[in-house]
Amino acid sequence: MIYYIGAFGLIFIGLFIILVKRNLIKVIIGLSILDTGVNLFLISVGYISKGTAPIFSKPGIESARMVDPVPQALVLTAIVIGVAVLALALSLAIRLYHHYGTLNLRKIKEQRW
Amino acid sequence: MIFVFFLILLMFIAAISACIFRDLISAVIASCMVSLMAAILFYLLQAPDVAMAEAAIGAALVTAIFIIAIRRTKRYEE
Amino acid sequence: MRKIISIVLLGIVALGIILSLARIPFGVSKTKVGGYYIDKGREETGAANIVTSIVVNYRAFDTLGEITVLFIAAVGLGAVLSTRKKHKREQDLEPASLVLYTGCRFLFPLILLFGAYIFIHGHLTPGGGFQGGAIVASAYLLIYLGCRGRRIPEAGTKVIESLAGLVFVVVGLLGLSFGGYFLLNFLPKGTPNVLFSAGIIPIVYIAIGFKVGSELAGIIDNLMEESR
Numbered sequence: 226m227i228y229y230i231g232a233f234g235l236i237f238i239g240l241f242i243i244l245v246k247r248n249l250i251k252v253i254i255g256l257s258i259l260d261t262g263v264n265l266f267l268i269s270v271g272y273i274s275k276g277t278a279p280i281f282s283k284p285g286i287e288s289a290r291m292v293d294p295v296p297q298a299l300v301l302t303a304i305v306i307g308v309a310v311l312a313l314a315l316s317l318a319i320r321l322y323h324h325y326g327t328l329n330l331r332k333i334k335e336q337r338w
Numbered sequence: 339m340i341f342v343f344f345l346i347l348l349m350f351i352a353a354i355s356a357c358i359f360r361d362l363i364s365a366v367i368a369s370c371m372v373s374l375m376a377a378i379l380f381y382l383l384q385a386p387d388v389a390m391a392e393a394a395i396g397a398a399l400v401t402a403i404f405i406i407a408i409r410r411t412k413r414y415e416e
Numbered sequence: 417m418r419k420i421i422s423i424v425l426l427g428i429v430a431l432g433i434i435l436s437l438a439r440i441p442f443g444v445s446k447t448k449v450g451g452y453y454i455d456k457g458r459e460e461t462g463a464a465n466i467v468t469s470i471v472v473n474y475r476a477f478d479t480l481g482e483i484t485v486l487f488i489a490a491v492g493l494g495a496v497l498s499t500r501k502k503h504k505r506e507q508d509l510e511p512a513s514l515v516l517y518t519g520c521r522f523l524f525p526l527i528l529l530f531g532a533y534i535f536i537h538g539h540l541t542p543g544g545g546f547q548g549g550a551i552v553a554s555a556y557l558l559i560y561l562g563c564r565g566r567r568i569p570e571a572g573t574k575v576i577e578s579l580a581g582l583v584f585v586v587v588g589l590l591g592l593s594f595g596g597y598f599l600l601n602f603l604p605k606g607t608p609n610v611l612f613s614a615g616i617i618p619i620v621y622i623a624i625g626f627k628v629g630s631e632l633a634g635i636i637d638n639l640m641e642e643s644r
Contacts, residue, residue, distance in 0.1 A: 245419055257369055280466065
């Protein structure tokens with residue numbers, strides 16, 4: 226139960242940073258924290274009490290109580306896609322800085338006229 | 339159980355301080371700490387593949403990419 | 417004013433999420449698909465790691481989509497960041513000290529070997545292509561940070577990346593041609609917990625490991641191209 230509270234807290238802090246902060250790189254940091262919170266929530270849904278990891282490391286392990294393996298496969302994909310989105314967002318931020326001279330979103334909005 | 343509560347409390351402190359710091363490199367290191375605590379929690383939830391992926395990708399490569407991008411732009415939030 | 421509106425909005429979102437998702441119990445088995453994969457996964461695929469057999473065998477098409485997304489991100493980053501004039505000024509950085517330079521050059525093949533071990537044994541131990549590829553990219557990052565002025569040759573990484581992606585698609589098409597569907601597991605399964613077992617899973621994971629490693633190293637090379 227405490228894992229759910231941890232995941233929700235990270236999602237809220239990430240959303241707060243994206244909505245309130247003005248610097249573009251701070252917004253991208255908030256996006257990364259939001260991503261981590263969602264992945265933590267997905268893994269903690271698939272947990273079974275007193276279960277073990279889903280690997281048959283020795284040939285005699287029984288498969289009675291193993292943790293659900295499907296959310297782990299999904300989160301593995303989600304982590305890699307998260308890093309791809311972050312890399313592309315940072316390259317766009319660098320181009321924006323070289324074009325406008327500042328990374329403050331309010332000043333960029335005013336400068337468009 | 340106390341151990342898990344302590345780890346989640348550390349994760350919250352790191353996430354809130356990533357919001358508050360004005361020096362962008364300190365904020366990035368706080369977000370690296372969030373990833374590290376999440377990797378430990380993934381291991382405690384019996385998911386070793388995901389813990390390895392989060393530690394290698396989230397805590398090492400994302401932080402490096404952020405620091406290289408901050409060096410090409412400004413360092414201090416205004 | 418903006419902070420107050422955003423906090424109220426977040427409060428409404430928080431209330432909605434907590435009320436609708438509080439009915440999910442914690443620690444109880446919820447789906448039946450996971451149970452089927454655990455029971456039948458070992459004899460249908462021959463891999464000892466169930467998460468690997470899901471990622472590469474049962475849901476292999478999603479892995480192909482993920483590799484495509486990573487490839488698009490790397491190409492987009494290279495296209496966005498390369499249209500500036502390259503100022504080839506003299507590299508007046510001080511060279512790295514001898515201890516740092518020698519230490520990084522000594523550690524580089526060891527980290528490469530460790531990353532290769534993780535993605536070769538993906539079907540036996542926790543690990544796999546993505547984790548091993550990230551560790552290989554960290555080895556290249558160490559060379560960039562420790563020994564200033566060294567660059568990996570760009571043509572080499574692009575050739576390795578394209579060839580590895582091609583190997584994945586060709587293995588899938590071979591599965592299609594041997595009867596059945598795309599990415600069918602057509603090699604013999606073997607006995608579990610042995611290195612040469614589990615059909616096409618080691619081949620696919622080795623290709624994914626090479627591709628992800630060279631792609632992330634190329635991303636770091638593009639970002640560091642002329643930064644001081």
